[in-house]
Amino acid sequence: MPKEHAMPKTGFFAWSVMLGLVVASLALHFIPPQSTTMPTYRGLKQSVGPFSYADAVDLASPAVVNIYTSTKVKAQVHPLMNDPFFRRFFDRAPMPRSRMQSSLGSGVIVSSQGLVLTNNHVIDGADEILVALKDGRTGNAKIIGRDKDTDLALLKIPYDDVPVMPFVQNDDLRVGDVVLAIGNPFGVGQTVTMGIVSGTGRNQLGIATYEDFIQTDAAVNRGNSGGALVNAGGELVGINTAIYSESGTNLGIGFAIPLKHALDVVDDLLKYGQVIRGWLGLETQELTDQLKTTFGLPDNLVGQVVVRAAPGGPAAMAGLQAGDIVTHYNGQPADKGTQTMRQIADLRPGQKVTMGVIRNGQSFKVTAIVGRRLTK
Secondary structure (H helix, E strand, O other), X not given: OOOOOOOOHHHHHHHHHHHHHHHHHHHHHHOOOOOOOOOOOOOOOOOOOOOOOHHHHHHHHHHEEEEEEEEEEEOXXXXXXXXXXXXXXXXXXXXXXXXXXXXXXXXXXXXXXXXXXXXXXXXXXXXXXXXXXXXXXXXXXEEEEEEOOXXXXXXXXXXXXXXXXXXXXXXXXXXXXXEEEEEOHHHOOOEEEEEEEEEEEEOOXXXXXXXXXXXXXXXXXXXXXXXXXXXXXXXXXXXXXXXXXXXXXXXXXXXXXXXXXXXXXXXXXXXXXXXXXXXOOEEEEEOOHHHHHHHOOOOOOOOEEEEEEOOOOHHHHOOOOOOOEEEEEOOEEOOOHHHHHHHHHOOOOOOEEEEEEEEOXXXXXXXXXXXXXOOO
16 A cells, blocks of 8 residues: 655644634634723723822821820829828838829821921820921920810921921812821821721711811721821821720721811911901701791701800890891801801901891891900
8 A cells, every 4th residue: 555645744833833823813803802991880980099008108107296295193192191190101202292194196297397286185284295207306396376176286396307298289078088097006106097088077076166077987096196187199188086986996987177177277376376266156056847847937948046145245236136047157058056156167256247047937137247256
């Protein structure tokens, strides 16, 4: 039988390569290319966040400081020490009459002149305030001014070549925005935690007189007070102030003072040494559904019922009296009591304020000259 002719090895290899190229060409021609963009679901705009917030931390953290305070506390003396018979046993080893009590917190450098913003409760009653910068420098701070009504304090450290915290350019925070809390929890050293904005405009918490807090689930613990709440770009959006907790540790509910309100306090403390707030001499309560029914008012009406107008106060001088319903201040609805307090407090003494009023079913307007609220 004749021998079968074997295909040369080189020819078989060339044929295989050619066949592969043809198959690949057909695949590229008929199979659509894969999209390199992420899909969009239900009309939502695709937003891919960074894999790291290290750049934001690098920008903001040098301007966050640790604050250590010392307070001299008078030692309690046992009643037996007042008895001459027992006191003679201790004459050779006298008991100390006082001791130093320490606490800690955080602060934010807001000016290249060494101005540090923190919470008032961090430095309240302190005999000595020591500020430690991230770069290792330390210095004693003096108090420029304090505002108990917002729980803020402004300090001055003996350095003028310090890093300054960048401020947010757009303060329109939204629920769901990523935020970072930077501070000194439990004295372990500067620590960064991440979360989101859980809510805005929180009030009636009993933390301060004027409340308009940012709520966040970024872990905030003891020692974080006075520290920075920054956005994903490393810009300051608030001053961490309090946590909601029965145990004293973080439960995912922290509160921060919005930057805008904090800077308003700083401006007044620098100019006047205290915060100047407007006053009308009004005590009000929210217009509830039951009160609307009693007064025969529309269900959708918002306002505040005047409980008392202080004699000789701006509101009383303008003609307001108990039982009146205030619906507007300078065109802004008189909604919740805490919001109304801030509306009035933000006015300057001597300014005019026009109020929409309902009395006995009749609507009218009155104008009052804002007075000054005295600081306690």
